[in-house]
Amino acid sequence: MSEIERYQDHAPARQGDPGLTAEDVARRLAKIQTLQGDDEAAHGEEDLLHRDVLAAIAAGAPDAQLLAAAALRTETLDFSRWCA
Known part of the structure; x- marks a missing residue:
């Protein structure tokens, strides 16, 4: 691939799909917060x-x-981040 192609060309939104919202991110942050005892x-x-x-x-x-x-608010959550 010589050029980076637009993301929409590969994964177009579905009709009526509002996409990811700030509320979605907030819900997922809350879920991650509940998982802080399980680093992985x-x-x-x-x-x-x-x-x-x-x-x-x-x-x-x-x-x-x-x-x-x-999404960057995950940096405020306390769990270990490992990379292999």
């Missing part, structure tokens, strides 16, 4: 959230800055 599960959910927010932004989310800021 919390870290996995954090990675999924960050990926989903990036995908929403790449797809043209109108509230991209809000979504990104909300």
